Amino acid sequence: AQTVTQSQPEMSVQEAETVTLSCTYDTSENNYYLFWYKQPPSRQMILVIRQEAYKQQNATENRFSVNFQKAAKSFSLKISDSQLGDTAMYFCAFMKHDAGNNRKLIWGLGTSLAVNP
């Protein structure tokens, strides 16, 4: 069975600085997808970034980038130039490639990030 671990329940960062959120996972699959979702106080669940396991290149979306280490089963999220609007709960999630009807996202417990002015 797959598991996702986020070892930092809470983090804080000063506005404009860089922060890295960690995520590790366990799977015997070779093809899969990894996601970071953000849930601000409004509680809307927002996709931040997605990584396909077969791609060696790390995904980036503007100020958000990942460090994907497949052998180490690590998938950290780096937020550059942190903004107050980045304050949110961040969830790391795993999905098998050939999910078929079993499109279950396996979620970490989340990291609560506070961006301080």
Place this chain on the structure above:
Amino acid sequence: DTEVTQTPKHLVMGMTNKKSLKCEQHMGHRAMYWYKQKAKKPPELMFVYSYEKLSINESVPSRFSPECPNSSLLNLHLHALQPEDSALYLCASSQDSGTRGTQYFGPGTRLLVL
């Protein structure tokens, strides 16, 4: 366009009431999902409708029943709920499996059961 809409935004109901939550997407996605989320916890999958087939999380009690009138709409019917059912209910949709299996979420319905 990655918009999923949900109504109502907030709902307060008594334990004897019957109510429904609604979810709609116009992205041509073929899979839709209901999740339950308690505060400061990750979402828990309740139901998946994919290509008109329903998959159920067997731990979900029968007082929750999904309905999929068409490929764009997904309802969640609520009956005889308990106070512990108070939570945020999230709807999501995705195109397919693989990369297109990326799930996009609606804003949620905050449910309070008295």
